[in-house]
Amino acid sequence: MPLLLSFFSGNVLFVSARLFPFCSIILFFCAAFLLVLKKRTAMVLVIVLGFFIATLRAPSVPEQAGPWNRNVEVKGKFSRGDRPAADPDVHPFIVEKAFDGATGQEMDELEDERIYVRMGEEVDPDETYDLLVRTGKDRSRLNPGSRGMASLYASVTEVRGHEEPAGHLRDFFDPYRQSLKSYIDARFSPETAAFISAVTIGDVHLGEDLKQAFNKTGLAHILSISGTHFGLFSVVIFGICMFVIKRLPYRLLQRLTLHVSPSQTAAVICIPLMMLYLGISGGSIPAVRSFIMITLFLAGLLLGRKGFWLHTVLLAACALAFWDPEVVLSLSFQLSFLAVLFIGFSVERGNADETTGNKENRFFAFVKNSLRLTLAATIGTAPLVAYSFHYLSVISPLANLIAAPLIGFVVIPLALISSLSYLLTGVYLFAPLVSAMTEVSLGAVRNMARIPHADVAVPSFPLILIIFFYAAFLTYLAPGKKKMLLILPFVPFVIYVLVAVFTPYRLSVTFLDVGQGDAAVVELPDGRTMAIDTGRSGRETADFLAFIGKRRIDVLALSHAHPDHTGGVEYLLGRFPVSAVWDNGGIDYSEGLVSAGMHRALVRGDLIENERFAIQVLHPYREFVTHDDDEYGQENNSSLVLRISGKRHSFLFAGDIEEEAEDDLSHLGKWLRSDVMKVPHHGARTSVHDSMLAAISPAAAVISAGRDNTFGHPSPEMLQALAGTKIFRTDRDGAVKITETDSGLKVKTYRDYAFARADTLTGEWNNIRRLFTCW
Numbered sequence: 001m002p003l004l005l006s007f008f009s010g011n012v013l014f015v016s017a018r019l020f021p022f023c024s025i026i027l028f029f030c031a032a033f034l035l036v037l038k039k040r041t042a043m044v045l046v047i048v049l050g051f052f053i054a055t056l057r058a059p060s061v062p063e064q065a066g067p068w069n070r071n072v073e074v075k076g077k078f079s080r081g082d083r084p085a086a087d088p089d090v091h092p093f094i095v096e097k098a099f100d101g102a103t104g105q106e107m108d109e110l111e112d113e114r115i116y117v118r119m120g121e122e123v124d125p126d127e128t129y130d131l132l133v134r135t136g137k138d139r140s141r142l143n144p145g146s147r148g149m150a151s152l153y154a155s156v157t158e159v160r161g162h163e164e165p166a167g168h169l170r171d172f173f174d175p176y177r178q179s180l181k182s183y184i185d186a187r188f189s190p191e192t193a194a195f196i197s198a199v200t201i202g203d204v205h206l207g208e209d210l211k212q213a214f215n216k217t218g219l220a221h222i223l224s225i226s227g228t229h230f231g232l233f234s235v236v237i238f239g240i241c242m243f244v245i246k247r248l249p250y251r252l253l254q255r256l257t258l259h260v261s262p263s264q265t266a267a268v269i270c271i272p273l274m275m276l277y278l279g280i281s282g283g284s285i286p287a288v289r290s291f292i293m294i295t296l297f298l299a300g301l302l303l304g305r306k307g308f309w310l311h312t313v314l315l316a317a318c319a320l321a322f323w324d325p326e327v328v329l330s331l332s333f334q335l336s337f338l339a340v341l342f343i344g345f346s347v348e349r350g351n352a353d354e355t356t357g358n359k360e361n362r363f364f365a366f367v368k369n370s371l372r373l374t375l376a377a378t379i380g381t382a383p384l385v386a387y388s389f390h391y392l393s394v395i396s397p398l399a400n401l402i403a404a405p406l407i408g409f410v411v412i413p414l415a416l417i418s419s420l421s422y423l424l425t426g427v428y429l430f431a432p433l434v435s436a437m438t439e440v441s442l443g444a445v446r447n448m449a450r451i452p453h454a455d456v457a458v459p460s461f462p463l464i465l466i467i468f469f470y471a472a473f474l475t476y477l478a479p480g481k482k483k484m485l486l487i488l489p490f491v492p493f494v495i496y497v498l499v500a501v502f503t504p505y506r507l508s509v510t511f512l513d514v515g516q517g518d519a520a521v522v523e524l525p526d527g528r529t530m531a532i533d534t535g536r537s538g539r540e541t542a543d544f545l546a547f548i549g550k551r552r553i554d555v556l557a558l559s560h561a562h563p564d565h566t567g568g569v570e571y572l573l574g575r576f577p578v579s580a581v582w583d584n585g586g587i588d589y590s591e592g593l594v595s596a597g598m599h600r601a602l603v604r605g606d607l608i609e610n611e612r613f614a615i616q617v618l619h620p621y622r623e624f625v626t627h628d629d630d631e632y633g634q635e636n637n638s639s640l641v642l643r644i645s646g647k648r649h650s651f652l653f654a655g656d657i658e659e660e661a662e663d664d665l666s667h668l669g670k671w672l673r674s675d676v677m678k679v680p681h682h683g684a685r686t687s688v689h690d691s692m693l694a695a696i697s698p699a700a701a702v703i704s705a706g707r708d709n710t711f712g713h714p715s716p717e718m719l720q721a722l723a724g725t726k727i728f729r730t731d732r733d734g735a736v737k738i739t740e741t742d743s744g745l746k747v748k749t750y751r752d753y754a755f756a757r758a759d760t761l762t763g764e765w766n767n768i769r770r771l772f773t774c775w
Contacts, residue, residue: 004314006043010050011321014058015328018757019767050318054325067110067152068138069708071101073160075130078123079114090153093117093129101132115152119159125174132158138707141540142513142734142750144460144775145390145547173279176423177201180280183422187431192438198223199412200419202282208574210442213449215389218378218396221335222407225281229412230291233277234270236413241266271295277416280423290336292316313340331388335381342380343373374400383469383493386458390546395454403444411437459549461496464771468492507613507646508739509676510775513730513750514540516682516706516713517564520653521545525612525646528554531572532642532653538568542575544735547775552576558583559655560639562632569593584620584640602640616643618672619657619665626660636681637661643674646740652696654680654687662692672696675745676738679703679722683714683729693721700726700738700745707731737775748775 017024032044076096098110117133133154181201184193191210197203202225206214214220222229245253245262256265278291295316317337320327327333374397386392393399414430414437421429428434448454472489508523514535521544522530529550531541545553553576558566566587572578573593581594585601604621607614619641626637639655652674657665658681665672677698680687682705701722705713714729726747728736734750753775758764 001311001314002040002043003046004311004318006046007050007318008314008321010047010052011054011318011325012328013047014051014054014325019755020764021758022761022764023768050321053322057322058325066138066140067098067107067135070135071132071157072107072110072135072154073099073101073130073132074110074115074154075128077128078117078125089120090116090118091123093131096128110152113152115154118153118155120156130160131156132160137709139515140707141515142730142754143540143544144735144750144753145543146540173283177280177282180419180422183428187428188435188438191442192435195223195438195442196415196434199225199229199407200415201280202287210446213446215391216393216395216449216455217399217403217445218393218455219399219403219407219445222404224332225287225290229281230274230277230295233413233416234274234295236409237270237273238263238266241269273420276420280419290332292319310344313337313344331384334384338380338384339377342376346372346376374404383466387461387463387466390458390460390549391455392458393455395448395451399445399448403441403448406437406444407441411441457546457549457551459500460547460774461493462772462774465492465496467771506740507644507649507651508737509644509651510544511678511702511704511728511730511736511738512540512544513734514704516709516711517567518559518655518678518682518704519565519568520678521548522644522651523548524554526610530555530557532557533559533565533655534568534572536564536567538571538575541568541572545576550576553578555580555582557581557640557642557653558587559641559653560584560635561587562635562656565655582640584638586635586638602642612647614645616645616671617641618643618668619661624664628658628660633658633660639680641665643671649675649740649745651676651678651738652698653678656681656687658684658686659689662687662689666691666695669695674698676700676702679714679718681713682706682709682711683718684711685715685717688718688721690721698725700728700747702736702738703727703729703731705729705731 013024013028028047032047035041035043074093074095074097076094079092079094093115095110095113095115098107099105100107115135117131119131123129133156136153136155139151139153181197181203184196184200187193188196191207194204194206195210198206199222204223206223211220211223214223242262245256245265248256253262256262260268274291274295278287281287320333378396378400382392411434414434418429418431418434421427469489469492472491475488505523505525505527507525510521510523512519512521512535514537517535518533519535519538519541520532521541522532524530529545529552531545531553534541534556545551553572556569556572556578558569558581560566560583570590570593579598581599582602583599585603602617604617604619604624606617609615617640620638624638626634628634628637636656636658637660639657639661640653641655641657641661642653644651644653650673652672654677662680672692672695674696675698677688677696677700679701683703703714703718709731719727728747728749730736734754736750737748739746739748753770753773755767755770756763758767
C-alpha cells in the first residue's frame with residue numbers, strides 16, 4: 001500500500017504544481033526528507049515516478065484560448081442522441097481525434113467531446129467520418145456556478161471521407177443500445193422509459209421536475225451510471241450465483257469446490273456480466289472509472305483480508321491516474337473515490353466495534369448497517385456536494401434507506417437482467433414488474449421531495465474548508481484515535497457559518513456574463529434578491545442564484561421585450577418562486593405566466609425604498625412616446641431605467657436606451673448621478689452621449705457584451721467616451737461583482753476569482769488567496 005499511495009501522491013503533486021508550483025516543491029522536499037529519515041527511500045522514488053509519468057501522459061495545454069473560430073479536422077461518429085435545436089441539419093458529433101487545421105497539432109481538449117455539426121446531407125451514425133469544420137463563436141460563460149465550457153457548434157467545409165467503423169468496442173454495442181432504447185420507449189410510459197434508459201444505457205433525458213426531486217432527496221447519483229450501479233448489480237448477481245451454487249447437487253458442488261470456492265465462482269460469473277453492462281451503458285469515461293474502481297474494491301473485499309480493500313481502492317486510483325493524470329480533478333472520480341473510501345472505513349470500524357455477546361435481530365442489524373453505510377457515504381461526500389452543487393439533502397439518509405434499496409436492489413437489477421434477456425432472446429423478461437416497481441420508486445422519490453425543508457440551499461464557501469475537512473478526518477481514521485475526534489472536521493464549517501450569520505448584508509450587484517445580452521443579480525441590504533433582465537436563456541441567472549444559495553427571486557425586473565434581455569423569463573419563473581415582476585409596461589407574457597397580482601408596470605417617479613436602500617424609476621414616464629421610425633429602436637428607447645442607491649453609492653441600470661431616451665433623461669441632472677453605470681445597449685455607439693455621461697459621472701462602467709459578437713460591441717466611440725472611467729467588460733472579465741462597503745466600492749471579476757495556472761510567485765500567491773475567498 002505505501003508504494004501505491006506514493007504513486008498516487010506523485011500524480012496529485014503534478015496536478016497541484018500547476019496551481020501551486022513553489023508550495024508543491026517545498027512540500028515534496030519536506031516529505032522526501034522525512035521518508036529518507038525513516039528509511040523509506042523507495043517511496044520517494046515512486047513519488048518521483050508518479051510525477052514524471054503524469055508529466056508525460058497529461059495532455060498539453062493548448063496555446064490558443066479555446067477551440068473557437070478555427071478550422072479543425074475532426075474524426076469521429078455522429079451520435080443518435082437528441083439534437084440541440086429544431087434545425088434538421090445540425091447533428092451531435094462525438095470527436096475521437098481532432099487536429100488544428102492550420103498547424104496540424106492534435107487538439108486533446110476536443111477528444112471524446114460532443115460537438116454540434118451543421119451538415120446539409122444525411123449522416124450515418126454507424127460510419128466514421130473525417131471532416132474539416134469551421135468552429136463557431138465562443139459561447140462560454142464566465143460566471144461563478146457556471147456549468148463549464150458551452151456547447152461548440154461547427155459547420156462542415158469539407159467531407160474528407162467516411163467509412164465503416166474500425167471495430168471499436170463502443171461501435172459494437174451501439175446498435176444493441178439503440179434497439180434496446182427503441183423497445184423501452186415503446187413499451188413503458190415516458191417517465192418510466194426515461195428513468196430505465198438512464199440507469200441501463202446511460203441516456204439521461206428526465207423532466208426537470210423529476211431531476212429536482214432526485215436532487216432534493218440526495219439520490220441524483222442514481223441517474224448517472226456510476227460505481228453505485230456496478231456495485232449494486234454485482235451484489236445482486238453475486239447473491240443469485242451463490243444461491244444457485246449452494247443448491248447444486250452435492251457431487252457437483254464437491255467437485256467444483258476442489259478447485260475454487262463458491263464465492264470465487266460467483267465472482268468469475270459477475271465480472272463478464274459487469275463488462276456487458278459497461279458496454280450497453282455506452283462506456284462513458286465516468287462509467288469506465290467506476291467499473292475499474294468498484295471491480296477492484298469488490299475484489300479486495302472478496303479476498304477477505306482485513307484492510308486489503310484499501311489496497312484495491314488505491315490500485316484503482318493509481319490505474320485511473322496512469323490512464324488520465326488529470327482524473328483527480330474530475331468531480332465524478334472525487335465523489336466515487338470518497339464514497340468508497342468512507343464506506344470502506346465504516347465497514348472496517350463497524351466490524352471492529354462488533355461484540356460477540358448478544359446477537360441483534362437480523363432486521364435491526366440490517367437497518368443499522370444500512371444506515372451506517374448511508375451516513376458514511378453521505379458525510380464523506382457532503383462537503384464536496386455542497387461546494388459543487390450548492391445544496392445539502394437533509395432527507396438523504398432516509399431516502400437512501402427507503403428509495404435507494406428499492407431502486408438499487410430491485411429496479412436496476414430487474415431492468416438490467418431484462419435488458420440482457422431482450423438483447424439475447426428478444427424478450428424483455430420482467431417488463432410488467434419493472435414498470436410497476438419503477439413507478440412505485442419514482443412516486444416515493446417525489447413524495448419525499450415534497451417534505452418541507454427536504455434540502456437546504458448552501459451558498460458558496462471557500463475551498464479551504466473542504467481541505468480542512470478531509471485533512472481533519474485523517475485524525476479520526478487513524479488507528480487508536482477516539483471517536484470524539486469526529487467533531488474536528490466540522491469545526492471550521494461551524495466557525496464559518498457563525499461568522500456568516502453575524503455578517504450584515506450589503507448592497508451588491510453581480511453583472512453576469514450572458515453573451516450578447518444583459519442579466520444582473522442585485523443582493524439588497526435587507527437580504528432580498530432582485531434579478532434585472534435574464535439574458536437569452538435565463539440559465540446563467542439560475543445557476544448563479546443557486547451558487548449564492550438563493551431559492552427564490554423577490555423581484556424580477558425586465559427592461560424591455562428584446563430576447564437578449566427577457567428570453568429567460570419563462571425558464572426563471574418555472575424554476576424559482578418569484579414574488580414580483582416589474583417591467584416598462586410594454587412586454588406581453590404567455591397566458592398564465594405572470595399573474596396580475598405579481599405584475600407591476602413602472603413609470604418615472606415610482607420609488608421603492610426602506611431605511612437601507614432606494615430604487616428610483618427614471619424612465620419611461622407615463623406619456624412617453626418615441627418618434628423613432630424603427631420598431632427595434634422604439635423598443636430600446638422605451639427601456640426601463642432604474643437607479644438603486646445604498647448608504648453611500650448608487651448603481652444605474654439603463655437597459656438599451658438610445659439617443660432619444662438619453663435626451664429625455666439628461667435634464668434630470670443630479671438625479672442621474674451614479675457611481676456605477678451599466679452601459680446601455682452593450683456599448684453601442686448609439687448610446688451614452690456626452691451630456692448623459694456628464695450627468696451620470698460614473699466612477700465605474702460595466703459593459704455586457706458577447707465574445708466575438710458580430711456588432712462590434714463595445715464600439716471604439718463608446719470606449720473613447722468612457723476614457724477616465726474604470727471599465728469592466730463581461731466579454732473580457734467574465735462576471736463582475738461590485739459591492740458597497742464602508743471604505744468604498746469593492747470590485748471582483750470572474751478572472752480574479754477563478755484559479756489559474758501559475759508560473760510565478762505572484763500567480764501562486766493569487767491562487768493561495770483564492771483558497772480562502774468566495775464570491
